[in-house]
Amino acid sequence: MNIAIDAGNSRIKWGVHDGTGWLDSGVLATADVAWLSEAADEWPADARVMVCNVAGSEVAATLSALLAGRHARVSFLHASAEACGVRNTYEFPGQLGADRWAALIGARALLEHACLVVCAGTATTVDLLDADGVFRGGLILPGFDLMRAALADNTAQLPLADGVFRSEPRNTMDAIVSGCLQAQLGAVERMFAAIATAPGARCLLTGGAAAPLAAHLKIPFQLADNLILNGLVRYAESR
Structure with missing residues (x-):
């Protein structure tokens, strides 16, 4: 079971995925990030949580704090030189935005x-x-x-x-x-x-x-x- 969280400048989207499809999903304003705890209370405790955050360090800290007490496996995505069949030719691969990197990985899975x-x-x-x-x-x-x-x-x-x-x-x-x-x-x-x-x-x-x-x-x-x-x-x- 995986929980994906996309924290953007204006909105936070999240979804619970069981390996075949989305079981639940939601969206809220990034300014209301603390309210994500209400949704998180319903998520499976043993699920892996993967976060993409481009909304800044304060939002990252809030997400880390509200997830830490609920899930043992929480990771924040950062761009790398290669992942999931995508090769990153950015001059400094780690500087590519996490949202762009996630979208490229999603695109590669969807379209060859x-x-x-x-x-x-x-x-x-x-x-x-x-x-x-x-x-x-x-x-x-x-x-x-x-x-x-x-x-x-x-x-x-x-x-x-x-x-x-x-x-x-x-x-x-x-x-x-x-x-x-x-x-x-x-x-x-x-x-x-x-x-x-x-x-x-x-x-x-x-x-x-x-x-x-x-x-x-x-x-x-x-x-x-x-x-x-x-x-x-x-x-x-x-x-």
């Missing part, structure tokens, strides 16, 4: 072809994984909501826009929303071009902000809701 792994959340990450399981590099850019907030916070006359996507926007709200989405889509589609001719190549899209991108992507893609959690389980089972 070349793929572009896109995690859309507070930040958007766009990572290339070739058919041999080699991570060839990737991008980090502000997520869609962060882009909108940056315009609202740092300009005198632009609001936190709540417009709609249009190919030719004709009002300020739509112009902001469309511009931020086009920036996201452009980064994804430009990166996909590197593997577009590879057999079976596709984009795997995950994260809380995936839906707006999925509505407008013009490349082969599939939604993979639990990609990071699946990667955590695969890594735990490989140890």
Whole structure:
């Protein structure tokens, strides 16, 4: 039995996996991390716990404290040079974000072809994984909501826009929303071009902000809701 916890900047996702499928799962705001103890009380005490944390040392300390009294086997994922059929070619492999590493491991388990792994959340990450399981590099850019907030916070006359996507926007709200989405889509589609001719190549899209991108992507893609959690389980089972 494995418990996977993905602690991101905005949300914490968790799931209980029995080796064949998810028995239970949940999500809460990262600011409410202490409330995870209520879910943890229901988890099997002998389960292995694998954590991916990119929310900082304070969240890591809180998770460690609330899990320590309940589970003897708790591990935090850190990127390495190789794991689960994925080879990490980052200049300094250990500096790759744990969430990106987990997503790459999850992607390799899901798809043997070349793929572009896109995690859309507070930040958007766009990572290339070739058919041999080699991570060839990737991008980090502000997520869609962060882009909108940056315009609202740092300009005198632009609001936190709540417009709609249009190919030719004709009002300020739509112009902001469309511009931020086009920036996201452009980064994804430009990166996909590197593997577009590879057999079976596709984009795997995950994260809380995936839906707006999925509505407008013009490349082969599939939604993979639990990609990071699946990667955590695969890594735990490989140890």
